[in-house]
Each structure stands twice: as C-alpha cells, then as structure tokens.
Amino acid sequence: FLRHNDHELRASKLIAEWPVRENVPDPDPIGVVHFEGADPVFALAEHAKEIHIFRPEPATDEFQRLIEESSGVPASTVAAVPLVSGEITTGVLGFVKYGDRQWHPDELNALKAIASLFAQVQARVEAEERLRYLAEHDDLTGLHNRRALLAHLDARLAAGQPGPVSALYFDLDRLKAVNDYLGHTVGDWFIRVLAERLREGAGPDDLIARLGGDEFVVVPSGPVDADAALELANRLRSRLQQQVCVDGEMLTRTASIGVAQGTPGRDTTSDLLRRADQAVLTAKSAGGNQITVFTDDMSLEAEFRNDIELHLQSVIQDEALLLHFLPEVDMRTGEILATEALVRWHHPTRGLLAPDTFIGVAESVNLAGELGRWVMRTACGEFAKWRAEGIGLDAVLRINVSPVQLVTDGFVASVADIIDEFGLDGSSVCLEITESVVVQDIKTTRITLEGLNEVGVQVAIDDFGTGYSVLSHLKTLPVDTLKIDKGFVQDLGNSPGDLAIVRAIIALAEAFGLQLVAEGVETEAAALTLLRHGCHRAQGFLLSRPIPSNEMRELLARGRIPMRFSATP
Numbered sequence: 001f002l003r004h005n006d007h008e009l010r011a012s013k014l015i016a017e018w019p020v021r022e023n024v025p026d027p028d029p030i031g032v033v034h035f036e037g038a039d040p041v042f043a044l045a046e047h048a049k050e051i052h053i054f055r056p057e058p059a060t061d062e063f064q065r066l067i068e069e070s071s072g073v074p075a076s077t078v079a080a081v082p083l084v085s086g087e088i089t090t091g092v093l094g095f096v097k098y099g100d101r102q103w104h105p106d107e108l109n110a111l112k113a114i115a116s117l118f119a120q121v122q123a124r125v126e127a128e129e130r131l132r133y134l135a136e137h138d139d140l141t142g143l144h145n146r147r148a149l150l151a152h153l154d155a156r157l158a159a160g161q162p163g164p165v166s167a168l169y170f171d172l173d174r175l176k177a178v179n180d181y182l183g184h185t186v187g188d189w190f191i192r193v194l195a196e197r198l199r200e201g202a203g204p205d206d207l208i209a210r211l212g213g214d215e216f217v218v219v220p221s222g223p224v225d226a227d228a229a230l231e232l233a234n235r236l237r238s239r240l241q242q243q244v245c246v247d248g249e250m251l252t253r254t255a256s257i258g259v260a261q262g263t264p265g266r267d268t269t270s271d272l273l274r275r276a277d278q279a280v281l282t283a284k285s286a287g288g289n290q291i292t293v294f295t296d297d298m299s300l301e302a303e304f305r306n307d308i309e310l311h312l313q314s315v316i317q318d319e320a321l322l323l324h325f326l327p328e329v330d331m332r333t334g335e336i337l338a339t340e341a342l343v344r345w346h347h348p349t350r351g352l353l354a355p356d357t358f359i360g361v362a363e364s365v366n367l368a369g370e371l372g373r374w375v376m377r378t379a380c381g382e383f384a385k386w387r388a389e390g391i392g393l394d395a396v397l398r399i400n401v402s403p404v405q406l407v408t409d410g411f412v413a414s415v416a417d418i419i420d421e422f423g424l425d426g427s428s429v430c431l432e433i434t435e436s437v438v439v440q441d442i443k444t445t446r447i448t449l450e451g452l453n454e455v456g457v458q459v460a461i462d463d464f465g466t467g468y469s470v471l472s473h474l475k476t477l478p479v480d481t482l483k484i485d486k487g488f489v490q491d492l493g494n495s496p497g498d499l500a501i502v503r504a505i506i507a508l509a510e511a512f513g514l515q516l517v518a519e520g521v522e523t524e525a526a527a528l529t530l531l532r533h534g535c536h537r538a539q540g541f542l543l544s545r546p547i548p549s550n551e552m553r554e555l556l557a558r559g560r561i562p563m564r565f566s567a568t569p
C-alpha cells in the first residue's frame with residue numbers, strides 16, 4: 001500500500017493498494033487515519049525516516065484486526081518504508097506479508113530504493129505543479145493571471161462549447177490614490193481584501209483573474225446570459241463596496257464593471273474582452289461606480305468619434321469654439337480668487353459639446369496644439385479686456401493645458417508671446433497640467449516648467465490624486481498649486497476614506513508650501529469638511545456652474561459670491 005502524510009490534517013491517507021481489498025466498509029477504517037492516538041504502524045509514519053518492520057501480536061492489535069477483517073486473511077508482518085523529501089516524511093510505502101517471514105537486508109535495500117524513487121518522482125511532480133501554479137496565478141492575490149484567463153476563454157469559446165460565455169470586467173475607481181497616499185503596503189493589502197471578496201462572492205467554479213493593477217475579470221462557469229451576468233455583477237459590486245478597515249481608517253472604493261457576452265465558435269477571446277473593456281470604459285466615463293452591459297450602441301460611440309474628428313478639422317476656423325468660465329472662491333468669504341477657462345464646442349448637429357468629448361480626439365489627430373493656442377489666446381484676450389476695465393484685478397486666470405501641448409516644441413515661447421501680446425502680468429495667469437503627464441516624461445516636463453517659471457506664469461497640478469504620483473517630484477518642480485481631484489471631494493461629507501486622502505493632500509500642500517484648491521464641491525457637507533480641515537479655496541457646482549464669458553465678467557465685477565452656508569460649525 002501507498003499512503004500519503006497530510007501534515008496539515010495530521011493524518012495518513014491511503015492512496016493506493018494492491019491487491020485492492022474486497023468489501024471495504026464505508027467509510028474505510030484505514031482510508032484516513034489520524035496520527036494522534038493511532039496504531040503504531042500509522043503513528044510512526046508521521047515522521048519516520050527509517051524502515052520499520054512490524055510483527056503485530058494477533059488479536060491484541062487493532063491494525064491486525066482491521067487487516068484481518070477487511071481481507072479475511074490473518075496478517076503477520078509489515079515492512080513500512082518512509083518516503084522522505086528533505087526533512088519531511090511525505091508518506092509510507094508498506095508491504096504486508098500474510099504469515100510471518102524474515103525480511104532480508106537485500107530486500108530492505110530494494111524497498112528503500114523503490115521508496116526513494118517514489119519520493120523523487122513526487123518531489124518533481126510537486127515542483128511542476130508549483131511552476132504551473134506560478135505561471136497561471138497572480139502573486140499578490142493568488143487569483144488567476146492574464147495568461148490563465150486567455151487560455152480559459154480560448155477553451156470556453158471554442159466551437160461546440162455551450163454559450164453564451166460572459167465576462168465581467170472590474171475596474172476599481174481611484175484605487176491609485178490609496179497607494180499614493182496611504183502607501184503600497186496598504187494598497188496591496190486592500191487589493192488582497194477585494195480579491196478575497198470576489199472569491200467569496202463568485203461561484204466555486206467561476207474563474208477570477210487579476211490583470212494587474214486594480215483590474216479583475218470574472219468569468220462565470222457554464223453558459224450565462226446578460227441578465228444572470230448582471231445579477232452576479234450586482235452581487236459582487238455590493239460586496240466590493242463594503243468598507244475595509246486599514247490602520248484604523250475606514251476605506252471604501254467603488255468599482256466600475258463592464259459586462260459582455262461572447263458566442264462560442266463565433267467570437268474570439270479578444271472580441272469578448274474588448275467588449276467588456278469598452279463597457280467598463282463607458283461605466284467609468286459616466287462617473288464610475290456603475291455596471292454597464294456592452295451593447296452594439298457602444299460601437300456607435302466609435303462612430304461618434306469619427307464624426308467629431310471629421311468636423312474638428314474646420315472648427316477652429318469656423319468660430320464654433322467658445323469658452324465658459326468657472327469661478328474659484330474663498331469659501332470663508334465668497335471672494336472670487338480665480339477663474340478657469342473651460343472650452344466648449346458648438347457642434348453643427350450635436351449642440352454644445354463638453355471638452356471631454358473632443359479633446360481626446362483633437363489630440364489623436366494632432367489638433368491639440370492649435371486648439372490649445374486658440375484657448376490660450378481667447379482666454380487671455382477676455383481677461384485682458386476685463387482688466388482694462390478694472391475688473392478682476394486680483395483674480396488669477398486659469399487655463400488648462402493638454403498633455404500633448406505641454407511637450408510640443410516651442411510651447412513656452414508661444415505662452416510668452418500670448419502673455420506679451422495682451423500685456424498681461426505672468427503671475428496672474430496659471431496653467432493647469434494633469435498629474436500623469438508630469439511623471440510620464442519628467443525630464444521634458446521639468447525643462448518646460450522651468451521655462452514657464454521664467455516667463456513668470458504659475459503652474460497648477462490638476463486632478464491631483466488620480467494620476468501617477470508626482471509626490472517624489474513635488475519638492476523640486478516649480479509648481480505653485482495643487483487642485484484636489486473632484487473624485488475625492490464630491491462625497492467628502494460621508495466618505496471617511498476620501499477624507500483620509502484629502503487630509504493627506506492638505507498636509508502635503510502645507511509641507512511643500514503649495515496653494516491648494518478643491519474641485520467638485522457639490523454639497524455643503526463637503527464644503528464644511530474642507531473648511532474644517534483648512535482648505536478654503538474651491539470650485540464646484542455648490543458655488544457656481546461654469547458660466548458664459550459675460551456672466552463671468554459681471555461676477556468678477558461684483559468680486560464675490562454670497563456663501564449660503566456658515567463656515568463656523
């Protein structure tokens with residue numbers, strides 16, 4: 001017989017025997033035997049390193065009785081050869097002789113040789129299994145990895161397999177910030193907790209893969225239609241949303257989920273994943289924290305992009321662009337400290353378009369530079385006009401700069417020209433750049449920012465907290481202001497996790513002597529929370545929506561917005 005030692009269970013398990021006993025009772029009394037309190041034949045097997053010969057006394061011995069009962073033959077002698085791997089006894093190979101006999105040294109040596117062969121084969125199989133495991137799993141969470149996911153989907157989508165096959169694509173909203181402000185250990189731990197929640201919430205045979213970062217894919221086992229997939233997505237989403245306690249901080253992160261189906265024999269793995277990815281992008285761009293099922297309409301979105309691309313070529317000449325302005329306020333007094341220029345496009349058939357719909361397209365067709373120059377000239381022109389009337393003399397004009405623009409040759413010179421052209425003081429103009437671009441090409445960015453510094457304009461880091469952290473560069477880059485991304489501010493009244501991050505950013509700004517502006521103040525609760533923690537500059541729908549140029553002029557002339565909430569609690 002061959003038995004395996006389960007050291008976790010502290011038991012010996014029967015793996016194989018020959019000849020196979022007949023009429024084995026169920027459960028088999030010698031199937032799984034716990035070492036503790038077991039007959040010496042089993043008990044010794046736990047750590048044995050040497051061969052043992054047992055000659056049990058008939059009728060007094062439990063093992064003897066078992067063998068006799070189950071085989072009907074009186075047993076006499078057992079040679080038990082341990083299987084040893086390193087320091088560990090992994091099992092035992094046993095030979096039973098019915099009737100007494102002497103075991104010759106040659107025989108024992110042969111048994112030892114067999115046992116050592118077994119042990120070697122076993123070690124090798126285990127090593128191979130471990131390698132296969134590593135090749136198919138993610139280190140951090142123990143979930144499957146991308147490679148395993150692709151292989152699984154390839155098999156599931158093969159012709160003749162049952163369909164439809166569903167995939168749920170999870171993208172955690174703003175998880176990056178947890179890493180950046182609370183540290184990587186916390187971030188890793190957080191991801192592990194979320195992975196565990198997915199595992200608990202999914203079916204036992206569902207495949208769960210982590211694609212790296214904060215992206216996960218769940219493939220339900222068996223054919224699953226859109227409704228059932230949506231139901232699973234809902235279930236998993238509510239699990240993920242439960243709070244996690246980290247270092248005494250309660251964190252919550254929402255997830256965007258894209259759901260898609262594929263038909264075996266017709267769709268490929270990449271079709272299915274592309275659909276799920278497109279669905280999750282739609283969920284994210286709709287503000288995150290939602291589930292989107294892929295529809296054919298999403299292909300229409302691609303068409304929409306094409307259409308925009310087509311019209312955008314002529315838009316700059318056609319005077320179809322305009323600017324709205326968003327005031328920035330001191331929430332303690334209502335005083336207007338700055339105004340941010342936000343571009344709009346009056347599209348011939350689609351109406352007034354927000355910048356998110358066309359800036360990306362403009363960048364992809366190399367129009368970003370031209371568009372950026374238009375915005376800069378128009379915004380500076382308006383601002384200079386107001387100032388000439390004595391309006392907004394203490395306010396700062398904020399202008400968004402696209403990442404592509406920032407790394408374009410001659411950018412600094414064109415900024416200097418425009419400032420000059422309108423006779424503006426550099427320090428009353430602030431350019432806003434996003435965090436991710438700063439870090440992507442830190443060398444070019446540094447040169448550009450130093451150039452801007454010489455021109456005298458200010459620089460703000462926009463959407464701070466969402467991108468790749470500039471933390472490590474903050475100390476040495478010529479930056480004046482951080483704008484806390486609205487994602488952390490919108491829900492500030494009731495999200496302790498967001499508050500932890502906002503507090504960390506406030507402390508950071510203080511430490512580096514930077515101005516701080518909160519974006520996306522929508523509720524009084526958020527405003528009061530910010531004030532309480534020492535951040536009083538803010539923008540947001542609670543204070544004002546973006547307004548047309550003439551309204552901005554009037555607002556600046558008045559100088560303040562009445563604050564309807566009280567800063568003193």
Ligand code: C2E
Pocket residue numbers: 326341342343354355356359372375400401402403432462463486519520521522539540541542546
């Ligand atoms: P941003 O620079 O973060 O601008 C703030 C955006 O947040 C604006 O959207 C504004 O309307 C919106 N917003 C302000 N307060 C609130 C609030 O309380 N709640 C919510 N939910 N939203 C609020 P908008 O105008 O659609 O602009 C979107 C983005 O497009 C801007 O984000 C900016 O990155 C980019 N953008 C706008 N104008 C330009 C431009 O002239 N050039 C470039 N390169 N990018 C621009």
Ligand code: CA
Pocket residue numbers: 340400432462
């Ligand atoms: Ca901005």
Ligand code: CA
Pocket residue numbers: 462463464483485486519
């Ligand atoms: Ca922003």
